[in-house]
Amino acid sequence: xxxxxxxxxxxxxxxxxxxxxxxxxxxxxxxxxxxxxxxxxxxxxxxxxxxxxxxxxxxxxxxxxxxxxxxxxxxxxxxxxxxxxxxxxxxxxxxxxxxxxxxxxxxxxxxxxxxxxxxxxxxxxxxxxxxxxxxxxxxxxxxxxxxxxxxxxxxxxxxxxxxxxxxxxxxxxxxxxxxxxxxxxxxxxxxxxxxxxxxxxxxxxxxxxxxxxxxxxxxxxxxxxxxxxxxxxxxxxxxxxxxxxxxxxxxxxxxxxxxxxxxxxxxxxxxxxxxxxxxxxxxxxxxxxxxxxxxxx
Amino acid sequence: xxxxxxxxxxxxxxxxxxxxxxxxxxxxxxxxxxxxxxxxxxxxxxxxxxxxxxxxxxxxxxxxxxxxxxxxxxxxxxxxxxxxxxxxxxxxxxxxxxxxxxxxxxxxxxxxxxxxxxxxxxxxxxxxxxxxxxxxxxxxxxxxxxxxxxxxxxxxxxxxxxxxxxxxxxxxxxxxxxxxxxxxxxxxxxxxxxxxxxxxxxxxxxxxxxxxxxxxxxxxxxxxxxxxxxxxxxxxxxxxxxxxxxxxxxxxxxxxxxxxxxxxxxxxxxxxxxxxxxxxxxxxxxxxxxxxxxxxxxxxxxxxxxxxxxxxxxxxxxxxxxxxxxxxxxxxxxxxxxxxxxxxxxxxxxxxxxxxxxxxxxxxxxxxxxxxxxxxxxxxxxxxxxxxxxxxxxxxxxxxxxxxxxxxxxxxxxxxxxxxxxxxxxxxxxxxxxxxxxxxxxxxxxxxxxxxxxxxxxxxxxxxxxxxxxxxxxxxxxxxxxxxxxxxxxxxxxxxxxxxxxxxxxxxxxxxxxxxxxxxxxxxxxxxxxxxxxx
Numbered sequence: 001x002x003x004x005x006x007x008x009x010x011x012x013x014x015x016x017x018x019x020x021x022x023x024x025x026x027x028x029x030x031x032x033x034x035x036x037x038x039x040x041x042x043x044x045x046x047x048x049x050x051x052x053x054x055x056x057x058x059x060x061x062x063x064x065x066x067x068x069x070x071x072x073x074x075x076x077x078x079x080x081x082x083x084x085x086x087x088x089x090x091x092x093x094x095x096x097x098x099x100x101x102x103x104x105x106x107x108x109x110x111x112x113x114x115x116x117x118x119x120x121x122x123x124x125x126x127x128x129x130x131x132x133x134x135x136x137x138x139x140x141x142x143x144x145x146x147x148x149x150x151x152x153x154x155x156x157x158x159x160x161x162x163x164x165x166x167x168x169x170x171x172x173x174x175x176x177x178x179x180x181x182x183x184x185x186x187x188x189x190x191x192x193x194x195x196x197x198x199x200x201x202x203x204x205x206x207x208x209x210x211x212x213x214x215x216x217x218x219x220x221x222x223x224x225x226x227x228x229x230x231x232x233x234x235x236x237x238x239x240x241x242x243x244x245x246x247x248x249x250x251x252x253x254x255x256x257x258x259x260x261x262x263x264x265x266x267x268x269x270x271x272x273x274x275x276x277x278x279x280x281x282x283x284x285x286x287x288x289x290x291x292x293x294x295x296x297x
Numbered sequence: 298x299x300x301x302x303x304x305x306x307x308x309x310x311x312x313x314x315x316x317x318x319x320x321x322x323x324x325x326x327x328x329x330x331x332x333x334x335x336x337x338x339x340x341x342x343x344x345x346x347x348x349x350x351x352x353x354x355x356x357x358x359x360x361x362x363x364x365x366x367x368x369x370x371x372x373x374x375x376x377x378x379x380x381x382x383x384x385x386x387x388x389x390x391x392x393x394x395x396x397x398x399x400x401x402x403x404x405x406x407x408x409x410x411x412x413x414x415x416x417x418x419x420x421x422x423x424x425x426x427x428x429x430x431x432x433x434x435x436x437x438x439x440x441x442x443x444x445x446x447x448x449x450x451x452x453x454x455x456x457x458x459x460x461x462x463x464x465x466x467x468x469x470x471x472x473x474x475x476x477x478x479x480x481x482x483x484x485x486x487x488x489x490x491x492x493x494x495x496x497x498x499x500x501x502x503x504x505x506x507x508x509x510x511x512x513x514x515x516x517x518x519x520x521x522x523x524x525x526x527x528x529x530x531x532x533x534x535x536x537x538x539x540x541x542x543x544x545x546x547x548x549x550x551x552x553x554x555x556x557x558x559x560x561x562x563x564x565x566x567x568x569x570x571x572x573x574x575x576x577x578x579x580x581x582x583x584x585x586x587x588x589x590x591x592x593x594x595x596x597x598x599x600x601x602x603x604x605x606x607x608x609x610x611x612x613x614x615x616x617x618x619x620x621x622x623x624x625x626x627x628x629x630x631x632x633x634x635x636x637x638x639x640x641x642x643x644x645x646x647x648x649x650x651x652x653x654x655x656x657x658x659x660x661x662x663x664x665x666x667x668x669x670x671x672x673x674x675x676x677x678x679x680x681x682x683x684x685x686x687x688x689x690x691x692x693x694x695x696x697x698x699x700x701x702x703x704x705x706x707x708x709x710x711x712x713x714x715x716x717x718x719x720x721x722x723x724x725x726x727x728x729x730x731x732x733x734x735x736x737x738x739x740x741x742x743x744x745x746x747x748x749x750x751x752x753x754x755x756x757x758x759x760x761x762x763x764x765x766x767x768x769x770x771x772x773x774x775x776x777x778x779x780x781x782x783x784x785x786x787x788x789x790x791x792x793x794x795x796x797x798x799x800x801x802x803x804x805x806x807x808x809x810x811x812x813x814x815x816x817x818x819x820x821x822x823x824x825x826x827x828x829x830x831x832x
Contacts, residue, residue, distance in 0.1 A: 023630050030625070036695065038642060040695070041642055043665060059663075101387075108384055128392065128396055130814060131400055133399070135788070136399040137789065138403060138804050138807060139399040139400070139406055139807075141792070141793075141800075142402070143402060164391065167395070169396060170388055202329075229648045229649050235793075247647075247649045254656075262657060265653070269654060273646050277642070277646060281641070
């Protein structure tokens with residue numbers, strides 16, 4: 001709005017009305033939406049700076065400024081926030097890297113090779129993906145329970161086990177997205193490399209992967225964000241507070257103590273959101289183009 | 298002359314480059330081979346180890362599967378052909394285990410009574426019943442006891458009347474062991490076990506007081522228990538199991554319990570003895586879901602609300618997103634970039650946190666919305682059945698409109714501006730031009746995303762569970778369910794929340810959802826013909 005000020009003064013009333021009808025009202029809509037979109041985030045940020053606050057004290061926005069809640073957050077033996085944070089990063093990055101690798105391998109095969117069962121395989125992946133893993137949560141729990149009886153390292157209450165479950169969903173939407181992108185890379189590049197004597201593994205790792213890196217970044221980010229927010233399977237599989245993720249830990253924290261430690265929760269929420277939000281804003285351009293590419297297929 | 302020299306120099310340079318490249322390729326190939334051998338070696342070692350452990354535990358089928366899978370993968374990577382298989386094998390392996398198999402396994406569990414009180418085999422159930430109802434046998438002998446440990450599990454070492462040393466744990470009845478060292482009537486060393494010190498005993502007091510070591514394979518023989526970790530006494534159960542008639546008899550009341558065929562011992566009057574065990578119950582869970590009034594009612598309204606929620610979510614976010622996309626699609630408008638940056642924030646903020654933050658803001662007594670925006674009103678945002686539904690839709694609108702805004706902006710920009718101009722030349726008003734020309738084109742490219750957004754919201758567990766917990770709770774329902782629960786959160790609550798877990802019923806619900814989702818997907822894909830694009 002500010003920048004329209006000088007124009008407005010130089011304009012007569014009539015041309016202001018014209019400006020308003022064509023452009024100005026859009027800024028009003030924009031302001032309303034900005035308030036709607038940003039308010040909960042401003043609110044939680046303000047609550048996190050309000051030491052020892054409950055829900056009711058959080059209502060005075062920025063009435064009190066201190067970092068005490070952030071300090072308290074790391075000094076709660078019952079709620080090991082630091083461990084949750086590290087667990088979430090470990091699980092998120094490992095699962096996301098694994099998903100990208102498995103997905104890219106499959107997408108390369110579907111895009112570059114012609115083999116019997118290829119079309120069936122593609123359709124199969126799309127079909128299987130229609131049934132989200134989430135629906136089978138009971139079966140996943142029981143499977144990991146019985147694996148855990150024999151191999152505790154990868155069964156119930158194991159982060160490796162959880163990552164393996166996430167990798168079960170690595171193919172599917174990701175592969176489909178990457179498959180489309182692989183198809184846009186001309187096959188003549190592969191052929192030229194093959195004539196130069198490069199083997200298929202070398203072509204894949206050193207030539208194709210760098211060329212498709214934009215889509216790899218998008219898929220990595222999307223699956224990272226999805227893993228960071230994943231609650232159901234993580235809450236079912238991870239039992240010890242020390243092993244849990246942010247989603248599981250923070251939910252239990254808030255559900256057990258309701259409004260008692262709102263500011264400590266808010267501090268946790270701010271810290272938990274930093275990485276995805278920063279990544280998202282930094283890679284915004286790619287994500288938007290990825291989404292748009294998806295929309296105008 | 299000059300030209301031929303350059304050519305020769307060129308050729309030499311080319312040769313050199315080619316040689317270098319060949320060497321490079323060769324060295325990379327060598328490294329890859331080493332990597333391949335290492336990885337496959339580790340994989341094979343792991344699968345052989347796993348198979349041995351599985352065979353040791355008498356899991357023959359799964360052990361065999363592990364061996365076959367290991368061999369198959371080795372074969373795939375150690376032969377020249379089968380290139381596609383080399384690229385597909387890793388992803389497909391995980392897909393088969395953690396997506397395809399678990400779906401089939403859900404189907405199996407749906408036909409059992411698996412859940413609280415029906416967790417294990419009949420043998421385990423008999424043991425558990427007898428353990429829970431033990432009394433000390435009057436005038437029974439006292440055993441001098443040493444508590445030992447083997448891989449984290451506590452065990453008893455006792456000296457029998459004849460002086461031999463017996464060792465046993467909760468799962469393994471007492472058995473004589475050779476080579477134990479006894480000093481002054483106390484056992485001080487047992488091969489393969491560590492003797493617990495006094496402090497360790499104190500630390501594990503809780504565990505120790507519940508430990509019962511069976512005297513014999515026969516559960517009626519009784520078990521050893523201890524209070525102080527120094528002496529063990531014989532305890533026997535009030536119940537006697539008769540193998541020939543397959544009945545449990547309470548020796549005090551004289552009542553007889555028989556195997557009713559439904560996974561538990563029952564008296565003639567229908568009184569059940571818990572815990573029971575796992576049996577196949579056929580279509581029971583499905584029949585219960587459809588015929589039992591206290592389950593069918595909630596199931597029906599939860600299904601209806603799931604559809605309404607998914608539809609309204611897509612509709613509301615799409616309308617707002619499209620509206621904003623149109624508003625901001627005017628190149629004459631300044632600072633569009635900054636508006637967009639702020640608008641994307643709800644999309645970037647982790648979803649589970651958004652729901653928790655909104656739950657705080659919507660708190661009836663202390664939340665920001667009631668206390669500040671409505672000046673202290675007590676609007677039951679999350680505890681009134683209808684307001685809770687509205688709250689969920691509002692929060693979902695907040696969460697979902699940025700995505701719709703982004704994709705609509707993208708789609709709008711890909712539609713050539715000339716179309717609108719041409720329509721306006723022909724006398725169409727701007728809105729008319731948009732509705733008749735741009736909107737249909739936009740819908741074509743957005744439709745698949747609307748469908749996938751519908752599918753996403755159909756299972757939008759986090760929002761519902763974190764915001765309202767599915768509540769307010771329906772007290773009349775026979776299962777743990779509330780008026781904002783969607784199908785997926787209902788499955789979760791039936792299986793994992795509260796004291797009673799009913800895995801069988803939860804899986805039956807899962808299977809019903811599979812059918813619903815499958816039907817919708819097939820129809821949707823027919824409509825959009827997405828499958829035909831694959832080539």
